[in-house]
Amino acid sequence: MRTQRQVVDYSLRKRAVLRELLAGRVGTYDVCDASPYLKNAARFHGEPTEDRCPICRSENLTHVHYIYGDELKQSAGQARTLAELPVLAMTLREFQVFVVEVCLGCSWNHLVEQFLLGRDGLAGGAENGSDQGAADASAATAPGAGPAVRRRREAQR
Numbered sequence: 307m308r309t310q311r312q313v314v315d316y317s318l319r320k321r322a323v324l325r326e327l328l329a330g331r332v333g334t335y336d337v338c339d340a341s342p343y344l345k346n347a348a349r350f351h352g353e354p355t356e357d358r359c360p361i362c363r364s365e366n367l368t369h370v371h372y373i374y375g376d377e378l379k380q381s382a383g384q385a386r387t388l389a390e391l392p393v394l395a396m397t398l399r400e401f402q403v404f405v406v407e408v409c410l411g412c413s414w415n416h417l418v419e420q421f422l423l424g425r426d427g428l429a430g431g432a433e434n435g436s437d438q439g440a441a442d443a444s445a446a447t448a449p450g451a452g453p454a455v456r457r458r459r460e461a462q463r
């Protein structure tokens with residue numbers, strides 16, 4: 307998706323959980339605990355994947371996309387289909403998406419990734435708004451900050 311940004315990948319954490327499971331330090335009942343709400347969301351709004359469940363290996367995983375953000379108002383925290391996200395991304399400035407993988411067979415579930423979507427991520431969006439302040443604050447150490455500093459000095463004359 308074009309406006310996708312600030313992606314956080316949780317695959318390392320997932321691998322750590324699976325290692326713990328293999329080592330017997332956690333039980334399947336600890337990790338296969340998808341709530342009825344999550345499983346319903348997977349059934350009605352989920353995105354089927356080609357990936358086999360790492361626990362039962364009999365079902366494919368389903369990805370559920372949860373959306374959060376002030377602009378969403380009462381829709382915050384709801385699951386949306388993948389197809390709905392680009393539409394929302396063009397209407398809203400910024401919202402957070404959490405992707406959760408769920409197995410409808412054994413109830414395994416884990417956070418896959420999170421990211422931001424919304425119009426603020428379109429090209430040029432960073433030029434107006436609060437990002438400017440952050441860029442200036444790091445100007446002293448950032449390589450290539452020279453021209454910006456020079457421009458500011460010229461502007462002060």
Ligand SMILES: [Zn+2]
Pocket residue numbers: 359360361362363364365409410411412413414
């Ligand atoms: Zn499973």
